Amino acid sequence: IALQRFMLQPGALATKVLCLTQVVSVDELNDDDDYQDILEDMRVECGKFGALLNVVIPRPNPSGEPTPGLGKVFLEYADVESSSRARQGLNGRKFGGNEVIAVFYPENKFSEGEYEA
Amino acid sequence: DGSGTGRKRKSRWADDEPKPLIQLPDFMKDFAGGIEFDPEVQALNSRLLEISRKLQSGLPLDDRPEGARSPSPEPIYDNMGVRINTREYRAREKLNRERQEIISQIIKKNPAFKPPADYRPPKLQK
Numbered sequence: 001i002a003l004q005r006f007m008l009q010p011g012a013l014a015t016k017v018l019c020l021t022q023v024v025s026v027d028e029l030n031d032d033d034d035y036q037d038i039l040e041d042m043r044v045e046c047g048k049f050g051a052l053l054n055v056v057i058p059r060p061n062p063s064g065e066p067t068p069g070l071g072k073v074f075l076e077y078a079d080v081e082s083s084s085r086a087r088q089g090l091n092g093r094k095f096g097g098n099e100v101i102a103v104f105y106p107e108n109k110f111s112e113g114e115y116e117a
Numbered sequence: 118d119g120s121g122t123g124r125k126r127k128s129r130w131a132d133d134e135p136k137p138l139i140q141l142p143d144f145m146k147d148f149a150g151g152i153e154f155d156p157e158v159q160a161l162n163s164r165l166l167e168i169s170r171k172l173q174s175g176l177p178l179d180d181r182p183e184g185a186r187s188p189s190p191e192p193i194y195d196n197m198g199v200r201i202n203t204r205e206y207r208a209r210e211k212l213n214r215e216r217q218e219i220i221s222q223i224i225k226k227n228p229a230f231k232p233p234a235d236y237r238p239p240k241l242q243k
Contacts, residue, residue: 013229094131
């Protein structure tokens with residue numbers, strides 16, 4: 001019964017910010033053209049789910065220091081309805097051969113520019 | 118492919134979702150990517166399951182052999198002269214307390230966690 005209860009729980013609370021994991025490779029992010037392409041692809045495709053306010057794709061640090069959130073893509077929507085639709089629509093889709101996992105990301109962390117978690 | 122600025126290139130997004138054959142139900146996806154991945158939360162969750170199972174199993178909760186037990190507290194009796202604080206009762210209380218404590222900790226880490234119906238938040242008292 002405890003297990004059932006546990007499984008029936010709704011997942012993490014929905015937020016306006018969506019995080020796509022395992023999406024882009026470091027090589028692609030290093031290349032300016034590729035980076036712009038990816039940004040454009042994200043804007044076009046992810047904008048279909050609702051008002052997309054912001055796309056953040058952390059890039060590798062030129063100094064070689066590790067960048068928080070590298071390989072992830074953060075999408076900020078105007079409302080939770082849009083981000084929920086996007087999560088539904090994007091989770092499991094393939095981007096450049098990688099299967100995208102879409103999870104909600106805490107809004108406060110996003111607004112503070114924290115991308116590591 | 119950094120071949121110039123041709124805007125007619127194909128999007129990297131795969132054509133509209135050739136959905137995986139087995140669609141995981143929604144809660145499983147959260148399960149796979151969400152806070153449950155936090156090893157600390159996982160440890161708490163598994164201990165919580167273990168305790169819940171024990172409490173519901175109906176098996177003796179304190180199965181330490183006679184020699185390994187520490188001294189019992191003074192017996193307490195109810196109005197009918199029946200002992201209240203039996204070994205079994207104390208073991209059950211102890212597990213219940215640990216259970217509530219674990220639930221409190223999980224909630225602290227994951228505010229979205231829906232505690233079981235019988236969970237009572239700890240009273241803020243001195």
